[in-house]
Amino acid sequence: MEPHGRGAAPGGVLVSAVLPAGGSGERLGGATPKQFCAVQGRPLVSYAVRAMERISWISDIVVVVSPENIETMKTIIEKYGHKRVTVVEGGITRHRSIFNGLKVFAENEFSSHLLQKPEVVIIHDAVRPFVEEDIVSKVVMAAKEHGAAGAIRPLVSTVIASAADGCLDHSLERARYRASEMPQAFLFDIIYEAYQQCTDYDLDYGTECLHLALKYCKTNAKLVEGTADLWKVTYKRDLYAAESIIKDNLSQQVCVITNVKETLAQVGFLLPESLKSQIKVEAISVSLSKNDSCLQNIISGQCYNFVCVNDKRWAIQETQELVDVLEKSNIPVLYPVVLILVHLDIPENNSFSIGMEDLTTIKKFARETKKKNILAYGLLIQYKDPLLLQETVNSAAAVIMALIKDRNPELIGQLLVA
Structure with a gap:
């Protein structure tokens, strides 16, 4: 394009x-x-x-x-x-x-x-x-x-x-x-x-x-x-x-980025596999800061959708590195880029609460990236029952595809749960 x-x-x-x-x-x-x-x-x-x-x-x-x-x-x-x-x-x-x-x-x-x-x-x-x-x-x-x-x-x-x-x-x-x-x-x-x-x-x-x-x-x-x-x-x-045609053209490929921690390995594998039935997937399983050339190649290949999976508290600083690379590429100047921050939650008990600080952090980040034509959303995958992990990942993949295809700027900064 x-x-x-x-x-x-x-x-x-x-x-x-x-x-x-x-x-x-x-x-x-x-x-x-x-x-x-x-x-x-x-x-x-x-x-x-x-x-x-x-x-x-x-x-x-x-x-x-x-x-x-x-x-x-x-x-x-x-x-x-x-x-x-x-x-x-x-x-x-x-x-x-x-x-x-x-x-x-x-x-x-x-x-x-x-x-x-x-x-x-x-x-x-x-x-x-x-x-x-x-x-x-x-x-x-x-x-x-x-x-x-x-x-x-x-x-x-x-x-x-x-x-x-x-x-x-x-x-x-x-x-x-x-x-x-x-x-x-x-x-x-x-x-x-x-x-x-x-x-x-x-x-x-x-x-x-x-x-x-x-x-x-x-x-x-x-x-x-x-x-x-x-x-x-x-x-x-x-x-x-x-x-509708432009959205469809922009929804042909997604890049899934995970770090190398063992806790993410299973989800880092299952999520791209679940997405592959609906969209072309490029998966990166190393730190963004150590994978700039690979990321550059994906961006230059006209990828407009990115999913960052992390078990840190939203890992805003690491995700900002991706935003910086995208901004330098000028890709968002022409088309809105979808960026989905996926947080993998592995609670020790059956309860997990999202604090106002988390929601405020996501919304503030999304407001800043929107100025650069990057639409950021939050997605929580709760890893409670290993037997239900595949079902949960499939639900997450469905949410990701809906966000990519709709590209709704009104939903930026929202935290969705799979």
Whole structure:
């Protein structure tokens, strides 16, 4: 999910991207345009930028926003560490905004810093956050060969036409038609010439870039079958769907960290085994301070969930070492990280009480880590009956999975019992 080092584009061509992000989001409802709505604490447009940014062979990313949102967009770029991004003032319509984005590569008077003109330019909506490199590469290669290309998807519903009286006139044969999606890609000279020739009517009322290439440059676009994740956030319910997808992507792996004490050996083995049926597990069975390189490798492998098992009183100091490593990695800047402090209690009798000091310590730690986008929770495993240990560990694993999948910031600092 992170950007790689710079590499060669498909076919060795110079490729850049233009992301129109100037819409008002009227269909979404609310005062905030959809591209700036938060999803897991981060603006939607940031996900689309990152999707392009992580593709090493895209040279420049131009984000086109309305004049009143230019400073907001610049703040987003700085906060989330986006690279190779230029912010451009948009026009009053989608096509005028895209045209402004293209001008940055071709007209000195439009930008104080003229970007290198690409051979192929990608156009992708800022509210389509889940595009993968594979489909982008296919569209770029098709555009290099045919002049223009775009992703398509099968129609979900049959398209019908209504008569003047509001009754059915006719319906289209659904199998013959496709939904036009993004990304689209063009030889830069073709799409730029098309926009230069556009009528005001096209610039004000048109929506389809592929149509402009056909109408003004006689370029028939190659259509590339897209994937199901190319959908566009349009309505409020789409934001919830986007959040669900992101949570699912973040819940693919967990790192379980235990120390080497004998009292933890059994739980340190059983807990990862119980979790393995639901999630990929990396287990570390040594002190954090002695295992920095291994931990770094796990973090760099895009792990966003950590479980620290200890028989000390919450071992806050040791867990802070993990927080420090995570903070240095910048991983929490982009996505919320789940950190679960598991305390193994082996009481000498059948009673065990949690003091206010314990609860205060956990809550204070959680409040501090939340500022770093690390969501900390407490979990107590009571080791009373060895015969019931497996059942208890399974219960703990279920709680851990629920916390990882839900990633609820309102529950941080809570102490749960398995």
